[in-house]
């Protein structure tokens with residue numbers, strides 16, 4: 120079985136990995152970077168920004184530990200009239216960290232794909248025929264073509280970005296995402312949000328060997344017959360695994376029941392929807408942390424993190440001297 124995949128995000132790379140493990144010969148065509156929007160602009164960068172904001176929150180409580188930061192009060196609010204202190208978010212540095220983490224994770228995905236023998240072509244791909252993908256100066260012929268081109272931020276009519284920059288400390292974007300606009304050039308069936316219409320085996324309507332999944336497809340889910348899958352990475356990954364097994368082994372319709380959705384909103388605050396029960400505040404934060412813990416590899420690592428979190432629930436942040444950073448002076452030395 121030879122499979123050509125356009126798009127190397129969670130939907131594309133996971134399908135490639137599982138299919139390759141099941142014996143398929145797989146080529147992934149990716150225009151921007153492996154890991155897709157999830158790694159380069161969405162999941163990883165957003166969590167990195169949240170980590171910085173959580174640390175600023177922790178610094179806000181540092182006055183109780185006897186730490187005074189020039190120019191700020193105990194809640195990390197700038198003191199009126201006081202000269203600016205050393206604590207502020209360095210946007211350029213933060214941006215550098217976001218980029219470095221994204222690039223490192225993208226490299227991890229590339230290494231995994233290489234280890235499984237998946238060929239990657241870094242170019243913009245185009246569906247040139249039911250079995251043909253053109254990528255740069257390469258033409259890939261495959262028994263199955265998978266479109267995993269993801270989505271882009273949705274623009275609201277009348278509020279399209281015009282290039283003007285507005286300096287602000289707070290930006291709230293609630294417009295959501297839409298399918299990648301290039302899908303509209305393929306002549307394939309689309310829904311009202313520009314997503315490819317597929318059946319529960321991920322087959323694009325009316326095309327036997329063209330498949331689609333992830334943010335760029337309207338994927339029906341037998342576990343939620345009234346609602347197609349939402350555009351999240353966790354759904355794209357589940358869809359990818361099912362599709363790869365369908366293509367290389369025993370086919371069955373896609374069915375995935377999500378246990379819920381969780382998010383932290385700073386320290387000790389969060390929102391969660393777990394098996395239909397909605398939580399907020401501390402319980403939601405706790406559930407979110409527990410879920411992330413469950414996702415960590417290795418029991419020993421889980422236990423370490425549990426112990427650390429449990430202790431820090433009851434005490435303020437621990438501050439310790441790192442011996443290797445300086446030579447300790449002996450008692451009695453000047």
Ligand SMILES: Cc1cc2nc3c(=O)[nH]c(=O)nc-3n(C[C@H](O)[C@H](O)[C@H](O)COP(=O)(O)OP(=O)(O)OC[C@H]3O[C@@H](n4cnc5c(N)ncnc54)[C@H](O)[C@@H]3O)c2cc1C
Pocket residue numbers: 125126127128129130131148149150151152153154155156157158160161162163165242243244245267268269270299301332333334335350351352353354355
């Ligand atoms: C701010 C933010 C935070 C998020 N956080 C989470 C989270 O915490 N958990 C979660 O589950 N989900 C999260 N999501 C959603 C998640 O990012 C997406 O659901 C996921 O990335 C979809 O995966 P995908 O493979 O369908 O598409 P994408 O990740 O968008 O990947 C598609 C890839 O296809 C490539 N491509 C497109 N067209 C072509 C072409 N013609 N040729 C070659 N390559 C092409 C693109 O370059 C891209 O790399 C978040 C989204 C946002 C916006």
